[in-house]
Amino acid sequence: MRRFPCGSGAVRTLPGDISARETGARRYPCQVNPAELSTTIVDALSALVAQGAITLPDGVPAEVTVERPRQKGHGDYATNVALQLSKKAGTNPRAFGELLAAELLKADGISAVEVAGPGFLNISVEAGAQGQVAAVIVAAGASYGHTETLAGRKINVEFISANPTGPLHLGHTRWAVLGDAIGRVLSTAGAEVTREFYINDRGVQMNHFAASIEAAALGEPAPEDGYKGDYIADLARRIVQDEPAIVDLPADERRTAFRERGYALQLKEQQDQLDGFNTHFDVWFSELSLHDSGSVPETLQRLKDLGHVFEDGGALWMRTTDFGDDKDRVLIKSDGELTYFASDTAYYLNKRARGFDHCIYLLGADHHGYVGRLRAMAACVGDDPDQTLDVMIGQLVKILRGGEEFRLQKRKGDLVTLDDLVQEIGVDALRYSMVRYPADSPLALDIEQITKQSNDNPVYYVQYAHARTCRMRENAADLGMSLPDDFDPALLAHERDGDLLRALAEFPRVVASAAELREPHRIARYLEDTASVFNKWYDTKECRMLPQGDEPVTAANLARLVLVVATQTVFANGLGLLGVTAPERM
Template identity: 50%
Template sequence: MTPADLAELLKATAAAVLTEHGLDTAALPTSVTVERPRNPEHGDYASNLALQLGKKVGANPRDLAGWLATALAEKDGIAGADVAGPGFVNLRIDASAQAVIVSNVIDAGTDYGHCAALQGHHINLEFVSANPTGPIHIGGTRWAAVGDALGRLLATQGAAVVREYYFNDHGAQIDRFTNSLIASAKGEPAPEDGYAGDYIKDIAAQVLAKEPDALGLPDDEMHETFRAIGVDLMFTHIRQSLHDFGTDFDVYTHEDSMHTSGRVERAIARLRDVGKIYEKDGAVWLRTTDFGDDKDRVVIKSDGAPAYVAADIAYYLDKRERGADLCIYMLGADHHGYIARLKAIASALGEDPATVEVLIGQMVNLVRDGQPVRMSKRAGTVITLDDLVEAIGVDAARYSLIRSSVDSPIDIDLQLWSSASAENPVYYVQYAHARLSALARNAADLGVTAGTAHLGLLTHEKEGTLIRNIGEFPRVLKTAAALREPHRVSRYLEDLAGDYHRFYDSCRVLPQGDEAPNDLHSARLALCQATRQVIANGLGILGVGAPERM
């Protein structure tokens, strides 16, 4: 009996109990929640349904809980039901009924935990989108890990997800980048507002290798040569770094294309048609204050150049025209103002502001030996994705960045995350998977096979705890997807790994010596197979490897 099965049973039983006592069944909620008590002595699952219903139907909650417990105790698969506190119902599940969870995992395999909750939804997920003026910094690296995991998570719920990188290759920052390349090529120091670091020297040298006469060209041609080649080289490096990190995108959109394709002009024309554009002080303005923004936004500056928001308008409209019914933007800690701005843009265009969702990620700090790590070997002033991977590896880097809510700043202890110890969370989870893989190999050598025919033999306390935690996986994914919080998957995996290690220490899985394999060995091996599958599925959502040997 899965938690979902139990919730349905509880709802049906409550309907029957209310009818029996002449109470209104219309008060029943659409869905019923059952939870695992923190104290296992209180039962396998608990529900507060009687507390929810009592006042609505005019019954004492504890009396109602008693009626529910009596009715539930007679149901198949329920080993016991009792009332606690002011009206909680605590339930114990029969071992045979509970063990169906193991069969479900084995049957579903890599699809276990998936559902169709977001079936039919088309989600555009934009993340990282770093300027092409340097390597991906540590903040962007956090989004590379979290965004990729969120995309995988949403897909498990049935959503069609397009992962998109918006390449900011238009505007003043590109001019500063280009001028920095030219200065380096000439052997001059970087401009005061330019970019420094060895990567600038490398790219400048590569531009000259491709175009040896670039410095002798007229200024406009020289600038365009360094811009075009330099931006392409930087973008190539960014894409390769992200790919090596396990993060790939379905679509790469260039900001410059919003201007060269006429999308900006078309978007402004649409806004003008609906009366949301006005002119003042020689500039063109958008009335975003009509929709909750703190001030109206300049779209075309007084010198005729488009403001940055012009591309934002065109880009949002482009996403919607490509079929996105939800546009999720994952932005850095300094972009809080974009929340109201992007929603106002949607409203001004006549779209539902709920089609815009903005997630803000907080800062990341690296620590070694208790001291902050501040300088990058390559970028000169910031820590980069490549620096982090070099220090602790891809799996640890991804896991460490996903493991905490993006609402909170995090410190990554390089010494901890590179260690092969149980204190290292990713090592702890991966070791559980490797241990389970070794167990499967040993079982094959001994001729022990996993079987689901005798799962009712799994009556040990540690077996029950492990089974119930496996059964929570679908709910964890559904909640994590709904809240956009992939860190919930990480924390769940750590709990599951702990339950497995405790089970393994208490319950012997394989026969020893001359002992012949029996039904209990087979059932426990099936439980191990299911546990291994869930850990692999969870690590896969995080984009982290599930090693078979460590």
């Protein structure tokens, strides 16, 4: 017996396996998405090779590309496999396509295969086979969209990595969204993912931070090279309120105490900000711990043993130019001070020692030069950076109001914090608006536009489509409708049904592509396109889910209820991958 989840309420049980259900005398296999059709085509190619009809010297490919046609009337799916393989097979694309088309027509659920143009195959599937996608989605529920494309991969995603010397601000916001969304899609594609925040808690900035808090607590002017935001006075007040005697400590002890207390409070504030923004980290890694544990000296010794360091001018250098960097990098300055690059190298090796196959860095626009040096660093320690490292550079974001850049006057320097942005815009609107563009695209977002409750606002458009499916289910329940015990997928035969089914079937492929390319914006754009297809389906009278007036509930109504639940599932799953809520009412 197959159990079909019905949202957050009851569970209906359907007899038999709906993914391979008999409709009349015909068995409909689960040929409902490009991945499954790819498998069918590979099987057909293997059969042709076995029959001696074609010869493929390099063997049958493990998968082939299957896409939705751009033009209506060109079938449900299309593939260019005949164009790709015909030369290797020693024939022309059309002849190859004709052979493959005839073999594909033997597969259950495929109703027609047309060889078009120079050798494209346009494939049409029977309504029953296409309708299976709704049942598959409903049965899978929250797991629909999950794949095993990255199974066995252990990936570390490092993002934000701010100094614990102030609140998170606009400059961190984009990575807070994209890093979290990338982690989500990688996990959904089967990878074991760790989201990591690298705490830059070592260096002179921490001393300036401590001195600034201390000065504020003692009523003294802020140091010239210190931090001057209002939040410094807030930290000083909280620390003194909790420990009044701190101001009476000897100077050295007092400075250390303010540093420790300020660090703990500011880090906790960053963690709370991110939790409230629906961005969660598995590991908060301290830079200082690398040095306290002896990892940095061990790293330097390893580099010496590998022969990739040299001394010049009293400094110790890594010879990164041997691996494509534009210049060699200093590890220890002539005054004996370690550089940040020494810490970066030790940190990378720490990640690899923890078993990560792949390390992803998300860095700001001012870190463009880090791409070459980090890749060279990985090569210096014996890794292939193409296999173990990705460095993504994000572009700047501007927030506008009425065409003018959004600024606040309550902090010196017009610092706009993450909390300010959430208060002005909201978590969902801010996250969705940040994630729907590629990371390397400069971004200017207008507050009025991204908070507007209209179909012109993409986040509202998608969330409203989800809320509409919820309302439709409520209306169906009021009429006593529930998921059917005898679902006939062939009843989803209208052109608009097919459009929606094909859109829903694309979701796993889109998720896998977003994971492979580290581009979660693909999911946002997919959701917008699917919401458009759903709204057209909703406006089509022939596709009504609910009976009209005194009409009885028919099997077609119940079949479309399954389709609505499938659509609701895809919207909820897709929004969840972006860290955006799927509201039931709007």
